[in-house]
């Protein structure tokens with residue numbers, strides 16, 4: 084059987100989709116895998132913060148069009164880039180085991196957040212990261228910075244910034260995790276919905292492909308991400324709303340539970356509302372999403 088996978092052309096997109104399809108090939112050695120590269124709106128607009136461009140799913144729209152028109156059969160996304168509600172006819176059929184969900188600081192000169200001098204320039208265009216940084220270090224100067232991971236590392240090296248904040252998962256997948264100089268724990272930088280996890284999207288009516296993908300699905304990751312995406316859906320988040328949500332599986336003795344932390348704030352980063360709750364491990368992704376929806380609604384109220 085032949086399977087075509089759609090991917091963006093950034094170094095991270097290529098690295099993570101090729102690593103995923105290599106695992107898929109190990110699980111199903113007879114599969115013939117074909118790569119279809121797609122340029123998305125998010126890739127084309129590199130000069131403005133996405134929060135200004137507006138709209139949802141700027142890194143996935145053209146890829147979803149390739150799936151719906153049968154030019155591709157699967158898409159490997161960073162699930163953090165995928166809006167809460169998918170187009171009719173598509174679904175996330177597989178969520179593989181999560182990579183590290185945490186943010187990191189890349190700061191060759193000063194190392195850690197505490198080590199940064201007053202007024203140091205930190206580059207990020209993520210509203211969520213701005214809220215996190217501002218809460219921990221209101222004295223820092225946070226400046227917009229866009230571009231792929233490689234572009235951002237280059238801008239840091241060129242001296243425009245003293246530090247940048249990135250997802251550890253992206254660096255790991257690029258083999259660049261040694262660039263991180265400090266890990267920012269969730270207490271300092273609550274991760275984005277789905278950060279560190281992939282989501283493999285396909286046509287809902289493509290039963291063959293769904294069955295192939297099932298081999299690489301990770302239920303614990305899927306439950307946590309479903310809860311986080313519940314928060315996203317309840318808040319109808321677009322790129323203009325700072326939202327964070329992080330679910331974790333917690334085992335204590337015989338009991339397994341899901342611990343969810345989330346925040347939302349106004350677009351300007353003011354009025355941050357936080358929520359945190361632990362429930363018994365949900366029996367299904369739907370139950371996990373309902374939990375996230377409830378937390379999200381409590382934040383909206």
Ligand SMILES: NCc1[nH]cc(CCC(=O)O)c1CC(=O)O
Pocket residue numbers: 161162163164232248249250251252253277278279280281
């Ligand atoms: N915003 C772009 C993006 N989308 C996914 C990742 C990293 C990988 C992941 O979170 O799974 C990144 C880069 C970053 O935030 O540093």
